Amino acid sequence: MAAVIDSLVLKAVSQKVHWTDRIGHAVLILIAAALLAFLAAPLAAILLQSVESKDGAFVGLDNFIAYVQTPTLKQSLWNSVWVSATVTLIAVPAAFVFAYALTRSCMPFKGLFRTITLTPLLAPSLLSAISFIYWFGNQGVLKDAMRAVGIASIYGAPGIIISEIFSVFPHALMILVTALSLADARLYEAADAMGTSATRKFFTITLPGAKYGLISAAMVTFTLVMTDFGIPKVIGGNFNVLATDIFKLVIGQQDFQKGAVVGFILLAPALLTFFVDRFVQRKQTSMLTARAVPYSPKKSRGYDIAMTAYCLLVVAWMFAVLGMAVFASFAKFWPYDLSLSTRHYVFGLLDGEVGTAFITSLKLASATAFFGTAIVFVGAYLIEKTRDLDWLRPIVQLLALLPMAVPGLVLGLGYIFFFNAPANPLNGLYQTLTLLVLCTIVHFYTTGHLTAVTALKALDSEFESVSASLKVPFFKTFWRVTLPICTPALIDIARYFFINAMTTISAVVFLYSPDTKVAAIAILNLDEAGEIGAAAAMAVLIAAVSTLATFLFLGLGWLVNRRTQAWRRPAAS
Amino acid sequence: MAVTTAPAVDSTLALELSGIHKHFDTFHALKNIELTVQRGEFVCFLGPSGCGKTTLLRIIAGLEVQSAGTIRQGGRDISRLPPADRDYGIVFQSYALFPNLRIFDNVAYGLVNRRATKGDIAKRVNELLKLVGLPDSGARFPGQLSGGQQQRIALARAIATSPSLLLLDEPLSALDALERVRLRHEIRSLQQRLGITTIMVTHDQEEALSMADRIVVMNHGVIEQVGSPLDIYREPASPFVVDFVGKANVLEGKVISQGHLQVGSVTFACAQCVDVGHTVRAYLRPEDIVARPIQDGDANVIDAKIDKIEFLGSYCLVRVSTDGLPTPLTVYLSLNFLAEQTLEQGSHLKLRILTERLRLFGA
Numbered sequence: 001m002a003a004v005i006d007s008l009v010l011k012a013v014s015q016k017v018h019w020t021d022r023i024g025h026a027v028l029i030l031i032a033a034a035l036l037a038f039l040a041a042p043l044a045a046i047l048l049q050s051v052e053s054k055d056g057a058f059v060g061l062d063n064f065i066a067y068v069q070t071p072t073l074k075q076s077l078w079n080s081v082w083v084s085a086t087v088t089l090i091a092v093p094a095a096f097v098f099a100y101a102l103t104r105s106c107m108p109f110k111g112l113f114r115t116i117t118l119t120p121l122l123a124p125s126l127l128s129a130i131s132f133i134y135w136f137g138n139q140g141v142l143k144d145a146m147r148a149v150g151i152a153s154i155y156g157a158p159g160i161i162i163s164e165i166f167s168v169f170p171h172a173l174m175i176l177v178t179a180l181s182l183a184d185a186r187l188y189e190a191a192d193a194m195g196t197s198a199t200r201k202f203f204t205i206t207l208p209g210a211k212y213g214l215i216s217a218a219m220v221t222f223t224l225v226m227t228d229f230g231i232p233k234v235i236g237g238n239f240n241v242l243a244t245d246i247f248k249l250v251i252g253q254q255d256f257q258k259g260a261v262v263g264f265i266l267l268a269p270a271l272l273t274f275f276v277d278r279f280v281q282r283k284q285t286s287m288l289t290a291r292a293v294p295y296s297p298k299k300s301r302g303y304d305i306a307m308t309a310y311c312l313l314v315v316a317w318m319f320a321v322l323g324m325a326v327f328a329s330f331a332k333f334w335p336y337d338l339s340l341s342t343r344h345y346v347f348g349l350l351d352g353e354v355g356t357a358f359i360t361s362l363k364l365a366s367a368t369a370f371f372g373t374a375i376v377f378v379g380a381y382l383i384e385k386t387r388d389l390d391w392l393r394p395i396v397q398l399l400a401l402l403p404m405a406v407p408g409l410v411l412g413l414g415y416i417f418f419f420n421a422p423a424n425p426l427n428g429l430y431q432t433l434t435l436l437v438l439c440t441i442v443h444f445y446t447t448g449h450l451t452a453v454t455a456l457k458a459l460d461s462e463f464e465s466v467s468a469s470l471k472v473p474f475f476k477t478f479w480r481v482t483l484p485i486c487t488p489a490l491i492d493i494a495r496y497f498f499i500n501a502m503t504t505i506s507a508v509v510f511l512y513s514p515d516t517k518v519a520a521i522a523i524l525n526l527d528e529a530g531e532i533g534a535a536a537a538m539a540v541l542i543a544a545v546s547t548l549a550t551f552l553f554l555g556l557g558w559l560v561n562r563r564t565q566a567w568r569r570p571a572a573s
Numbered sequence: 574m575a576v577t578t579a580p581a582v583d584s585t586l587a588l589e590l591s592g593i594h595k596h597f598d599t600f601h602a603l604k605n606i607e608l609t610v611q612r613g614e615f616v617c618f619l620g621p622s623g624c625g626k627t628t629l630l631r632i633i634a635g636l637e638v639q640s641a642g643t644i645r646q647g648g649r650d651i652s653r654l655p656p657a658d659r660d661y662g663i664v665f666q667s668y669a670l671f672p673n674l675r676i677f678d679n680v681a682y683g684l685v686n687r688r689a690t691k692g693d694i695a696k697r698v699n700e701l702l703k704l705v706g707l708p709d710s711g712a713r714f715p716g717q718l719s720g721g722q723q724q725r726i727a728l729a730r731a732i733a734t735s736p737s738l739l740l741l742d743e744p745l746s747a748l749d750a751l752e753r754v755r756l757r758h759e760i761r762s763l764q765q766r767l768g769i770t771t772i773m774v775t776h777d778q779e780e781a782l783s784m785a786d787r788i789v790v791m792n793h794g795v796i797e798q799v800g801s802p803l804d805i806y807r808e809p810a811s812p813f814v815v816d817f818v819g820k821a822n823v824l825e826g827k828v829i830s831q832g833h834l835q836v837g838s839v840t841f842a843c844a845q846c847v848d849v850g851h852t853v854r855a856y857l858r859p860e861d862i863v864a865r866p867i868q869d870g871d872a873n874v875i876d877a878k879i880d881k882i883e884f885l886g887s888y889c890l891v892r893v894s895t896d897g898l899p900t901p902l903t904v905y906l907s908l909n910f911l912a913e914q915t916l917e918q919g920s921h922l923k924l925r926i927l928t929e930r931l932r933l934f935g936a
Binding site: 013014015016017018020021460462463465466467468469470471472473476477480481484485564565566567568 | 639641642656663665668671733
């Protein structure tokens with residue numbers, strides 16, 4: 001009580017700001033302004049559109065009411081929900097067993113299995129849809145087998161479900177592997193000492209330990225499926241879901257108001273996932289204390305063989321999907337002439353204008369990787385390591401985490417509403433490559449930000465204090481110390497931006513012009529035009545470029561880190 | 574730039590703190606701190622964790638901003654200056670060496686900014702490395718040195734630019750016991766040779782007693798006592814200081830008449846016992862209870878029985894009980910004395926209480 005009164009009576013002392021620190025403040029304000037303009041404002045524009053009539057009058061919830069009264073749209077909502085739920089119910093348990101094999105068995109080739117299951121991340125999600133059309137479509141090789149088990153057509157829910165399982169598998173797997181690696185061996189040793197059965201250990205130790213990982217994986221999977229555009233577009237047929245509706249409403253019917261309403265509905269599960277995930281992460285990290293002993297699995301022949309067999313099955317299935325896409329892209333005239341030819345590649349690249357789209361994609365990916373990494377890292381550094389502007393820091397932090405909760409489609413929609421408005425001074429950016437780059441940076445901001453923050457938190461918090469005492473400006477220490485130490489993280493962030501910019505469809509589908517069409521969109525257009533062979537070829541090409549880029553980034557990392565990380569090696573001289 | 578031997582402690586003030594307060598939300602971390610530091614003096618901030626000593630150091634460095642109060646360094650008001658505009662070198666518990674820079678570049682870090690030529694910088698760095706006893710370590714990375722060596726480099730880096738004030742934030746806490754004692758001496762002799770005003774934060778009383786010219790004992794955000802190590806130990810100003818610095822026996826008693834203190838059923842002669850009728854707590858260091866010399870007719874001698882002997886090397890910590898005193902006493906007895914007198918658990922002996930050393934506080 002006395003302390004409170006004292007603090008009211010005493011006049012607060014404020015420190016003068018050194019001129020070098022003002023530079024840091026200016027940059028932080030700039031980043032905050034950019035995040036407001038390219039993230040918060042577009043989202044606010046959706047909110048505004050959803051409560052306005054076509055001529056801009058405030059109508060309250062009328063748009064929402066009109067939406068619920070449209071039976072076809074209500075059908076789409078239901079379709080989206082049950083398809084997403086089904087995929088979640090299949091993909092999460094499947095990924096859990098795989099993750100369990102990777103972390104809790106003595107199965108051979110763990111690294112290889114893990115790498116292979118991550119390959120779906122290298123291609124646009126629609127690659128799997130194209131592949132399944134070749135397997136089960138009208139001219140698919142296994143169409144009759146599919147009919148025999150009672151599925152009439154792959155186009156629609158069955159196609160969407162199986163394609164989504166393929167594309168979300170690595171996302172769910174990564175979360176579950178992390179959750180399952182956090183085991184404390186001492187719990188299992190204690191259980192063994194008490195003679196606990198394997199089943200009981202699984203249900204009383206393993207499952208509760210991975211509980212939060214499972215919740216997180218399920219929510220992420222559900223959201224990814226709910227908001228994916230590419231797969232339902234390619235294999236959905238007449239089966240409408242929210243993600244395709246929103247595109248039809250906004251681009252086809254120019255009904256921005258209903259589009260905004262759908263955008264809101266898509267935002268809901270993503271926001272929920274975001275908050276549940278934040279909560280879960282806090283729980284999970286507190287579970288494992290510093291004294292925990294990492295669990296290392298013991299050999300057990302029968303069990304290890306069973307796990308290996310299961311993983312082989314999953315990997316074989318993935319190869320079947322990837323392999324079919326590759327094979328079909330080289331087949332001369334499916335299904336009549338299966339001799340190898342590069343016809344689809346030539347057609348796709350030249351006639352399908354994917355050639356120029358590819359150049360655009362590479363520009364987009366390079367610019368996103370370069371500028372995205374720079375902005376994300378500088379932003380994270382300024383938040384973590386500099387002083388003052390205490391009111392601004394939490395705002396920037398929130399804006400940096402928000403993109404994880406915003407599906408690409410919703411972000412793209414917000415960009416149309418905000419940047420296409422004639423009154424907006426930034427209107428000139430609309431449909432330019434610059435805006436595509438900015439949109440992609442914002443779309444994938446959070447993962448990069450978290451990587452940067454983790455790397456920065458590992459540094460001694462007194463580096464900046466020491467520099468100030470030596471009268472060395474912070475930017476010099478940033479350049480000489482912070483940046484070189486963090487090069488592994490920087491390269492990770494750049495690679496993440498690059499690959500995602502190559503494969504993304506959802507946000508940019510609203511924003512391209514004929515001059516700024518990217519490869520993933522060109523593939524959609526090829527598919528719409530019935531050129532599925534060329535579409536397959538181009539999807540394979542994107543996957544190949546992404547793979548190549550991954551190797552290039554690994555190589556670059558090796559070269560740079562050899563210089564900057566020399567100090568980590570034990571003494572040589 | 575050359576390292577010269579220290580001038581004698583000069584009477585001008587290096588640092589004046591007045592009316593320093595610090596609030597963290599509702600927590601009052603520092604309350605009205607008043608302190609002056611002489612030029613060339615080695616001052617230790619000593620106290621338990623959470624007493625505010627590190628906060629005070631960081632306020633002097635400008636790394637935290639005080640809620641109120643002024644700081645003057647060499648007569649100049651630096652209360653509102655950012656760290657970069659103040660004049661000090663700092664060493665942290667974590668060393669905070671730049672791991673990706675070689676030792677040479679770490680030490681040269683603050684010099685490069687000062688338009689010195691490459692040759693001058695190299696000369697200065699080599700001089701500093703020699704000064705801290707690591708002349709050939711320039712080409713190595715911090716991770717290749719031991720903790721103690723890294724802390725020496727951090728010290729060299731902090732004094733490279735010849736600041737007028739050196740701040741040490743628990744510099745020895747992360748080191749093992751032997752290295753800690755060795756570096757204690759090195760830091761002290763280096764400080765004396767350079768004559769640099771130094772403030773060190775520590776929670777280790779032994780460290781403070783052995784290194785400091787003056788100790789500032791802090792508790793709960795206030796200064797309990799400022800004084801020389803001997804003053805702090807011999808003339809503690811409060812029960813907290815007695816408890817925190819060194820060991821003490823506590824005797825609860827009453828001043829029954831001028832010069833007489835009664836504890837339990839024993840009456841001691843004690844010149845400083847003047848407030849007749851008052852109940853007091855008397856603090857007594859273990860070494861102020863002696864077993865020899867004791868002559869017949871000496872005052873304040875008691876009969877004691879050994880309850881427990883804790884072997885600590887050359888001397889032992891002995892717990893004794895007496896018939897008259899309500900609580901057992903702790904005494905230091907040398908190993909040789911115990912052997913000569915064949916004393917062991919259960920033995921009886923006479924002990925004399927040096928009552929002139931009693932510190933009295935109101936109960």
